[in-house]
Amino acid sequence: MRMARRIENLPPYLFVEISKKIAEKRAKGEDIVSFAIGDPDIPTPPHIIARLCQAAQDPTNHRYPETAGLPELRQAIAGWYERRFGVSLDADKEVLPLIGSKEGIGHIALCFIDPGDTALVPDPAYPVYSVSTTLAGGRPYYMPLVEENGFLPDLDAIPAHILKKAKLLWINYPNNPTSAIADLNFFNRVVEFAQQHDLAVCHDGPYSEVTFDGYRPVSFMQADGAKEIGVEFHSLSKSYNMTGWRIGMVVGNAEMIDALKRVKSNLDSGIPQAIQYAAIEALTGSQDCIQEHNAVYQRRRDLIIDVLNNIGLEAKPPKASLYIWAKVPEGYTSVDLATDLLEEIGVVVTPGVGYGKNGEGYVRLSLTIPNAALVKGLSRLSGWHSTRSKHKATK
Numbered sequence: 001m002r003m004a005r006r007i008e009n010l011p012p013y014l015f016v017e018i019s020k021k022i023a024e025k026r027a028k029g030e031d032i033v034s035f036a037i038g039d040p041d042i043p044t045p046p047h048i049i050a051r052l053c054q055a056a057q058d059p060t061n062h063r064y065p066e067t068a069g070l071p072e073l074r075q076a077i078a079g080w081y082e083r084r085f086g087v088s089l090d091a092d093k094e095v096l097p098l099i100g101s102k103e104g105i106g107h108i109a110l111c112f113i114d115p116g117d118t119a120l121v122p123d124p125a126y127p128v129y130s131v132s133t134t135l136a137g138g139r140p141y142y143m144p145l146v147e148e149n150g151f152l153p154d155l156d157a158i159p160a161h162i163l164k165k166a167k168l169l170w171i172n173y174p175n176n177p178t179s180a181i182a183d184l185n186f187f188n189r190v191v192e193f194a195q196q197h198d199l200a201v202c203h204d205g206p207y208s209e210v211t212f213d214g215y216r217p218v219s220f221m222q223a224d225g226a227k228e229i230g231v232e233f234h235s236l237s238k239s240y241n242m243t244g245w246r247i248g249m250v251v252g253n254a255e256m257i258d259a260l261k262r263v264k265s266n267l268d269s270g271i272p273q274a275i276q277y278a279a280i281e282a283l284t285g286s287q288d289c290i291q292e293h294n295a296v297y298q299r300r301r302d303l304i305i306d307v308l309n310n311i312g313l314e315a316k317p318p319k320a321s322l323y324i325w326a327k328v329p330e331g332y333t334s335v336d337l338a339t340d341l342l343e344e345i346g347v348v349v350t351p352g353v354g355y356g357k358n359g360e361g362y363v364r365l366s367l368t369i370p371n372a373a374l375v376k377g378l379s380r381l382s383g384w385h386s387t388r389s390k391h392k393a394t395k
């Protein structure tokens with residue numbers, strides 16, 4: 001058997017490796033506390049589940065769905081964008097439901113990237129932007145996200161010869177893994193830059209509803225001319241704790257949406273309709289759950305930040321997203337620190353370098369950890385620090 005080179009060169013997905021390690025340790029009876037994956041521990045709100053169960057009983061929902069999704073779902077998405085961001089969308093041409101946003105993020109590269117083409121990808125970043133580029137035969141050009149620049153890419157630093165080959169520009173705010181935020185000025189600048197260099201922009205914004213201290217992110221679609229050059233991926237996963245149901249969406253430029261629909265109609269058969277009805281309920285029903293979830297995450301954020309800063313893992317409280325991006329203490333790489341914490345105290349954090357070269361020097365901690373585990377994990381981290389300090393003092 002001879003596999004394609006694209007498979008041979010495909011790195012294992014970061015979290016598959018981490019989950020494997022955790023499962024091995026747990027199988028040996030070790031008590032592991034994981035701050036690794038951004039997967040909400042709070043259940044999907046009951047009104048959404050009730051609608052899902054009801055729709056599952058209806059035989060019309062047992063058959064193949066349409067790739068384009070139910071018209072009512074596309075309208076619910078357009079309605080949500082109008083209410084939340086004041087952005088008007090044509091529900092038939094500018095909205096496409098996805099089997100989770102990861103699916104659309106993966107497939108859109110096939111619409112733009114031919115072998116040899118370049119996609120501009122942030123570093124560090126959610127790994128799918130670069131992997132999908134590579135799977136399509138293209139090359140990612142990494143735009144460093146550094147603290148001095150608020151973890152925004154420096155568009156003017158991209159060399160001219162790269163811009164000639166580049167067709168896609170990826171951005172993501174509120175950001176994973178750095179939890180950085182962007183404002184409308186930045187998005188307007190991105191549109192201007194994309195127009196100048198004939199780039200299609202993909203903004204990935206699944207964390208726009210996971211916010212703290214009253215912060216309200218803007219949508220890329222609010223930028224002047226955004227719809228002419230780009231799309232925004234979004235998801236119900238993080239806003240409504242629906243990661244397991246697999247439902248997201250992409251909105252914006254009609255030509256880009258149509259190209260993605262063509263690819264998808266040849267590869268998948270849409271989203272199970274009962275899940276689509278659950279999504280309609282989520283988007284059009286009471287939004288109180290969002291505030292409630294955010295209050296829980298904000299309390300956890302404050303507890304984690306406090307401990308991290310006390311133990312020498314400097315971190316700023318994020319305004320949005322499910323993550324804390326903490327600096328590793330001197331003398332450690334991000335992998336060293338993650339390995340020591342796992343081996344010595346059974347605590348899992350994600351090494352920043354897993355998100356790209358510029359993630360080195362940081363670890364990511366997720367806020368989606370149940371309260372009891374969080375308290376246990378933080379107490380282990382504090383204990384680890386005092387043991388280390390004592391050890392250093394006696395050396």
Ligand SMILES: Cc1ncc(COP(=O)(O)O)c(C=O)c1O
Pocket residue numbers: 038099100101102103105126172176204206234235236237243247248
């Ligand atoms: C930045 C970013 N984009 C997209 C996704 C995918 O979300 P989903 O496929 O659940 O919609 C994630 C998930 O963690 C993410 O962090």
